[in-house]
Amino acid sequence: MPEIPLNNLKARREKLANLMPVNSAALILSAQQTHRNSDVEHKFRQNSSFWYLTGFNEPESAFLIIKTEKETLNYIFVRPKEKEKEIWTGYRSGPAGASQISGIEKSFLFSELKPQLEKLLGGLQHIYFDFGSENYATLGIEILELIRQKRIYQITSTQNLLAELRLFKENWEVEQIKIATQIAAKAHNLARQACQVDLYEYYLEGLIEGFFRQNNCNWAYPSIVAAGQNATILHYVENNSILKDKDLILIDAGCEYNYYAADITRTFPINGKFTIAQKEIYDLVLKAELEAIEESKIKNTTFEKVHEKAVLVLSTGLKDLKLLDGSLDEIIEEKKYRKFYMHRTGHWLGLDVHDIGSYLDKDGKSTVLKAGMLMTIEPGLYFDPQDESINEAFRGIGIRIEDDILITEIGSQNLTELAIK
Numbered sequence: 001m002p003e004i005p006l007n008n009l010k011a012r013r014e015k016l017a018n019l020m021p022v023n024s025a026a027l028i029l030s031a032q033q034t035h036r037n038s039d040v041e042h043k044f045r046q047n048s049s050f051w052y053l054t055g056f057n058e059p060e061s062a063f064l065i066i067k068t069e070k071e072t073l074n075y076i077f078v079r080p081k082e083k084e085k086e087i088w089t090g091y092r093s094g095p096a097g098a099s100q101i102s103g104i105e106k107s108f109l110f111s112e113l114k115p116q117l118e119k120l121l122g123g124l125q126h127i128y129f130d131f132g133s134e135n136y137a138t139l140g141i142e143i144l145e146l147i148r149q150k151r152i153y154q155i156t157s158t159q160n161l162l163a164e165l166r167l168f169k170e171n172w173e174v175e176q177i178k179i180a181t182q183i184a185a186k187a188h189n190l191a192r193q194a195c196q197v198d199l200y201e202y203y204l205e206g207l208i209e210g211f212f213r214q215n216n217c218n219w220a221y222p223s224i225v226a227a228g229q230n231a232t233i234l235h236y237v238e239n240n241s242i243l244k245d246k247d248l249i250l251i252d253a254g255c256e257y258n259y260y261a262a263d264i265t266r267t268f269p270i271n272g273k274f275t276i277a278q279k280e281i282y283d284l285v286l287k288a289e290l291e292a293i294e295e296s297k298i299k300n301t302t303f304e305k306v307h308e309k310a311v312l313v314l315s316t317g318l319k320d321l322k323l324l325d326g327s328l329d330e331i332i333e334e335k336k337y338r339k340f341y342m343h344r345t346g347h348w349l350g351l352d353v354h355d356i357g358s359y360l361d362k363d364g365k366s367t368v369l370k371a372g373m374l375m376t377i378e379p380g381l382y383f384d385p386q387d388e389s390i391n392e393a394f395r396g397i398g399i400r401i402e403d404d405i406l407i408t409e410i411g412s413q414n415l416t417e418l419a420i421k
């Protein structure tokens with residue numbers, strides 16, 4: 001995998017420092033190696049913000065930045081090199097290696113973290129630290145106690161700082177993201193081609209995730225492969241039902257390439273042919289999606305306006321199909337559409353599939369879309385299979401269409417266009 005260029009890492013740390021007040025520190029712990037069961041471990045996945053600032057891919061590590069009147073200093077703390085352990089669990093970079101990878105000169109052993117904090121935190125007024133994270137529960141409490149002893153009374157999460165940086169993707173990041181989105185799009189097309197009656201959902205899941213692995217990716221989130229009325233369960237992950245004739249299948253699957261997530265949803269008829277009701281709903285969701293994408297191209301539009309566009313199209317269609325009563329204004333203002341459209345139209349995308357980034361600006365207004373932001377647009381409609389107030393032809397239909405949209409200087413670009421819809 002391409003490493004994060006040192007210049008990018010340095011620029012990110014400089015921007016981070018610029019956001020911090022004088023006499024403050026930020027401390028970010030790496031992810032921890034977790035056990036799945038017995039002595040079997042989960043595949044290690046680095047903490048996204050730690051990765052973003054260091055490019056260092058090992059557990060039991062920490063990043064520390066301290067900004068004073070005089071200077072800004074960066075530190076990295078990592079595991080020692082230990083031949084015996086490396087034979088069993090793999091290569092360790094050690095402090096010297098960590099310096100090379102991250103471009104942070106001041107590198108120490110992770111076991112040195114507390115003594116160093118003891119020395120370095122004196123005189124500071126503000127610290128950014130996520131003490132509530134489940135990782136390093138005991139260490140988190142010990143660090144908090146140390147912060148208290150140092151009489152640092154302002155403790156804030158690192159989330160807002162990192163969100164401001166990570167919301168805008170660098171060109172290098174966009175290159176990685178384009179690879180992720182293309183592999184994910186191809187996997188969706190593969191599943192569409194292979195889909196047929198009497199297969200099982202897990203067969204398509206295997207096909208998609210196999211394709212991810214063949215292309216040096218992992219899934220960015222567990223795939224949803226939902227046939228028939230399973231598609232009306234938003235977080236369906238069982239993926240063990242048989243594919244029936246005349247049903248639809250909803251597939252929400254995306255890979256992670258070099259730490260960047262793709263997130264795509266497609267819905268199509270299992271036997272290749274829509275029923276009339278399915279076609280009506282599909283066309284409506286597609287129209288909402290395409291119009292929301294058009295909205296994202298408008299200069300200085302907002303995150304909220306993209307959602308409002310999708311809501312307007314869906315509400316109009318639901319009224320026309322007599323699935324909702326009342327005037328269009330009523331349907332929108334009283335949020336009657338929520339009976340069938342209960343989620344938002346998108347989210348930020350990046351190192352995390354639901355990436356950090358604020359949805360509101362400092363005045364509490366919806367975030368203006370600017371070049372470098374990456375978001376999903378994913379309207380859907382879901383009809384409760386048991387709800388007898390719904391016209392029978394529509395019951396059990398669940399449709400969502402989702403693309404990954406990069407905001408550019410001249411509009412926006414759909415990075416997942418390659419996936420047939």
Ligand SMILES: [Mn+2]
Pocket residue numbers: 263347376378402
């Ligand atoms: Mn999504």
